[in-house]
Amino acid sequence: MNLVEGIFVKPFQDMFGAPDFLIQVLWEGLVAGVLYALIALGFVLIYKSSRIFNFAQGIMVVFAALTLVGLYEKGVPALLALPLTLVVMFLLAVAIERVVLRPLVNQPDIILFMATIGITLFLIGFGEIIFGGENKVMITEQLFIPTGSFTFEPFGGFVSIEQKDLTAVVGAVLLVAGLILFLNKSKMGRAIRALGDDHQAALSVGISLSTIWVLVWFIAGVIALATGIVWGARAGVSFALEVIAFKALPVLMLGGLESVPGAIIGGLAIGILEKLFEIYWGQPLLGGNTETWFAFVFALIVLLFRPQGLFGEKIIERV
Amino acid sequence: MHGTEPAIDPATPILSVNNIEVIYDHVILVLKGVSLTVPQGGITALLGANGAGKTTTLKAISNLLHAERGEVTKGSIVFEGNEVQALSPNDLVRRGCIQVMEGRHCFGHLTVEDNLMTGAFTRRDGKAAIRADLDLVYEYFPRLKVRRSSLAGYTSGGEQQMTAIGRALMSRPKMILLDEPSMGLAPQLVEEIFEIVKKLNEGQGVSFLLAEQNTNVALRFAKYGYILESGRIVLDGEASALRENEDVKEFYLGVAGEGRKSFKDVKHYKRRKRWLA
Numbered sequence: 001m002n003l004v005e006g007i008f009v010k011p012f013q014d015m016f017g018a019p020d021f022l023i024q025v026l027w028e029g030l031v032a033g034v035l036y037a038l039i040a041l042g043f044v045l046i047y048k049s050s051r052i053f054n055f056a057q058g059i060m061v062v063f064a065a066l067t068l069v070g071l072y073e074k075g076v077p078a079l080l081a082l083p084l085t086l087v088v089m090f091l092l093a094v095a096i097e098r099v100v101l102r103p104l105v106n107q108p109d110i111i112l113f114m115a116t117i118g119i120t121l122f123l124i125g126f127g128e129i130i131f132g133g134e135n136k137v138m139i140t141e142q143l144f145i146p147t148g149s150f151t152f153e154p155f156g157g158f159v160s161i162e163q164k165d166l167t168a169v170v171g172a173v174l175l176v177a178g179l180i181l182f183l184n185k186s187k188m189g190r191a192i193r194a195l196g197d198d199h200q201a202a203l204s205v206g207i208s209l210s211t212i213w214v215l216v217w218f219i220a221g222v223i224a225l226a227t228g229i230v231w232g233a234r235a236g237v238s239f240a241l242e243v244i245a246f247k248a249l250p251v252l253m254l255g256g257l258e259s260v261p262g263a264i265i266g267g268l269a270i271g272i273l274e275k276l277f278e279i280y281w282g283q284p285l286l287g288g289n290t291e292t293w294f295a296f297v298f299a300l301i302v303l304l305f306r307p308q309g310l311f312g313e314k315i316i317e318r319v
Numbered sequence: 320m321h322g323t324e325p326a327i328d329p330a331t332p333i334l335s336v337n338n339i340e341v342i343y344d345h346v347i348l349v350l351k352g353v354s355l356t357v358p359q360g361g362i363t364a365l366l367g368a369n370g371a372g373k374t375t376t377l378k379a380i381s382n383l384l385h386a387e388r389g390e391v392t393k394g395s396i397v398f399e400g401n402e403v404q405a406l407s408p409n410d411l412v413r414r415g416c417i418q419v420m421e422g423r424h425c426f427g428h429l430t431v432e433d434n435l436m437t438g439a440f441t442r443r444d445g446k447a448a449i450r451a452d453l454d455l456v457y458e459y460f461p462r463l464k465v466r467r468s469s470l471a472g473y474t475s476g477g478e479q480q481m482t483a484i485g486r487a488l489m490s491r492p493k494m495i496l497l498d499e500p501s502m503g504l505a506p507q508l509v510e511e512i513f514e515i516v517k518k519l520n521e522g523q524g525v526s527f528l529l530a531e532q533n534t535n536v537a538l539r540f541a542k543y544g545y546i547l548e549s550g551r552i553v554l555d556g557e558a559s560a561l562r563e564n565e566d567v568k569e570f571y572l573g574v575a576g577e578g579r580k581s582f583k584d585v586k587h588y589k590r591r592k593r594w595l596a
Contacts, residue, residue: 106386187440194426194437201424203383205486206412206441 003285011280020157025279026272031165033271034172038227039248040255040263041176042220047257048196049216050101052112056119058245060221063123064089065228065237069139070131078142089221090214097213105209124239133239138232140164145233168230175226176264179219183260188215196258250299255311262311270295332356333494333526334380334416339394341375341384349375351550352394355528357494362520362527364537364558366571367547373530374421376547377496380528381418382408399493413441415493421530422502423479425486427472431463434471434482438489449489456485459515477508484515494526495519501533509533513540534571538562546571 015022039057046054067088071081100115140147146163153159183189188211195202195212203209231241251270255262274294282290302310334357341350350372357363365373378384379391382403396403398416406414417438426434435456439449457464460481466474471482480500487495497516501509517540519525531537538544538558546554546567554567561567 106388187436190429190433190437191440193429193433197426197428198424200383200386201420201426202437203386203408204381204412204418204420204424205438206409206417206490207437208407208409208440 006285007281010284014280018157019155020153020159023154024159025275027159027161027165029272029275030268031169031271032275033268034169035227035231035244035267036247036251036271037264037267038172038175038223039245040251040267041179041260042223042227043248043252044255044258044260044263045192045216045223046220049192049212050112050195051109051199052101052116053109053257054220055113055116056123057220057224057248058242059120059123059239060089060092060224061228061231061245062237062239062241063092063127063228064221064225065138065232065241066127066131066136068225068229069136069232069237072139072142073131073136078139081139082143085225086222089225090218093214093217093221096217097210101213102210127239135236135238136232138229138237140233143229145229164230164233168233171226171230175223179223180260188212192216247295250295252309253299254302254309256309259309259311262309265311266309270298273298331359333359333361333399334528335397336376336380337395337397339376339379339396340392341372341379341389342392343387343389345390349389349550350379353547353550353552354394355545355552355555357526357528358543360520360524360526361543362516362529362541364541364544365528365530365547366532366534366537366544368532370549371547372550373547374498377418377498377528377530379403381416381496382406382411383418409441412490412492415491416496417487417490417492417494418496419483419487419498419500421498423476423483425471425474425479425482427470429471430468431471431474431478431482432467435463435485435489438486441490452489452491456488459488459518460485476503477505477512480504480508480512481515484512488519488523488525492525494528496528496530498530499532500529501531501536509536516540534567 039061042057042060043054046052046057064085068081068085071084072078076084096119100119101112104112104115145167149160149162150166151158151160183193191202191207191212192215194205195207195209228237228241231244235241247270248267251263251266254270255264255266274291277294278288278290282288282294336353336355338352338354339350340348340352342348353372353376355363355365355376365376367373375384375389378387378389380396380398380403384390391404398411399414401414403411403416411417426437429437432453435453436449439452442449457467462478463481463485466478471479474482484495484497484500500512500516504512513536516527516529520527527541529537529541538561541558544555544558544561545552546561554561554564556564562572
């Protein structure tokens with residue numbers, strides 16, 4: 001009886017009993033969700049345009065953050081280090097296209113997947129040699145990211161919102177809005193979507209594979225940098241950050257590998273749900289620490305009912 | 320009649336294919352020495368049954384074979400004086416040679432208009448010129464204008480074929496390699512599509528190489544025809560001459576002269592090659 005009550009009654013009593021705390025929890029979940037969505041977006045873009053499941057997306061987050069901080073530590077002013085890091089990510093995209101993708105074009109998917117594992121290992125080693133393997137602190141203040149916090153008191157309670165989280169959310173929203181605009185309105189964006197739809201036809205109308213691939217990997221690099229800055233500001237910059245990329249897997253299962261809106265909504269949903277579950281069910285009933293596995297179990301359950309994910313690309317079939 | 324060389328001035332073909340051999344996956348020999356030419360401003364038909372090698376020939380010309388692990392191992396293909404094998408599909412489209420693939424291959428999740436705009440990927444001559452060409456395409460295919468904002472995947476087969484041809488037009492081609500435009504379309508639509516091909520040929524001066532199984536229609540609109548059988552050209556000639564040819568009538572047009580023939584009378588063409596010039 002206690003258990004049933006603990007599952008079905010008490011959490012909701014708690015939620016409505018302390019709405020200010022609920023808002024705080026939702027906000028924390030939203031911030032985490034935004035990051036998951038960003039990482040998933042990097043996966044989706046690359047998968048859509050080249051059918052490659054990019055295992056290296058997580059390490060690209062670390063590598064981008066590491067380059068940024070590393071350059072700063074080597075004496076480059078922070079505001080110069082940022083564009084320089086973008087240049088590095090662009091060069092990385094060019095190198096990956098030249099050295100890895102181009103020679104492997106038309107190989108089976110699994111070989112390309114293995115190649116991205118190779119890229120992962122390379123980036124770990126390369127990053128360590130250049131910038132060292134010890135943990136670093138994100139240069140939040142030097143990049144003029146505000147660090148204070150807003151507090152306000154709804155329903156006679158108390159909610160605190162950290163300014164850097166707010167910056168992260170606003171920044172992510174702008175980044176995603178820009179990306180969607182780019183995909184839908186620009187010539188290159190159209191070509192990326194075309195390539196995702198029909199590879200052969202895209203080739204036949206003269207869409208250049210190498211240009212698009214460099215572009216897509218560069219965009220993934222930019223997304224990685226944004227994620228790296230935000231996550232680095234919360235948890236520090238270390239290779240352990242790579243683990244958060246695995247959080248993108250349930251997001252992808254949920255959102256579908258090919259859907260941009262799916263990645264965004266899936267990311268937000270997982271971020272918020274796992275926080276809610278942890279606070280209201282996990283801690284009182286399961287002893288806490290449910291955030292490490294909740295997303296995977298949740299995705300598994302969704303998969304049982306919708307194997308294509310919640311937003312998997314609709315297959316258009318004429319009858 | 321079988322042995323006649325092209326009567327059209329061979330001095331300025333826009334495309335010449337010289338004795339090419341194509342091998343898939345390093346082992347499967349599909350084209351065994353195919354030669355053909357398309358004159359400037361001509362409509363040339365490439366005819367033959369399923370699996371004869373029509374699509375492979377077109378893909379060899381547009382350099383799309385690599386995507387299917389095919390390779391041109393012998394011979395040469397020259398488009399406007401350039402060796403095709405040295406160019407990427409992207410270069411070729413830029414130079415004015417574009418393929419409209421068999422089965423339309425529209426981008427299903429893009430709108431009709433976005434589909435058309437992808438055809439302008441290689442162009443560098445500015446938004447205004449591209450816009451003007453889009454209007455031109457809508458003039459040739461008024462139906463596409465009506466459907467411009469629907470997803471291409473939800474349009475009819477005829478509309479998809481028009482989208483595919485219109486998309487190719489957006490690249491300002493000098494030559495279109497058109498693969499089975501009649502596939503899966505009602506006879507009336509086939510007629511409509513071919514009329515537009517003719518109009519494009521006359522109005523825009525676009526040359527066409529047309530792979531077709533529908534020999535009847537193809538020979539009415541083409542000026543010259545080649546017949547492909549298991550990877551070899553077995554017959555070629557003026558379209559009007561081919562239409563009157565007894566063998567073509569029997570094998571491809573389905574008009575048998577005098578009742579059923581015994582199997583032993585059925586003729587198989589022997590190997591015929593046209594060597595380099």
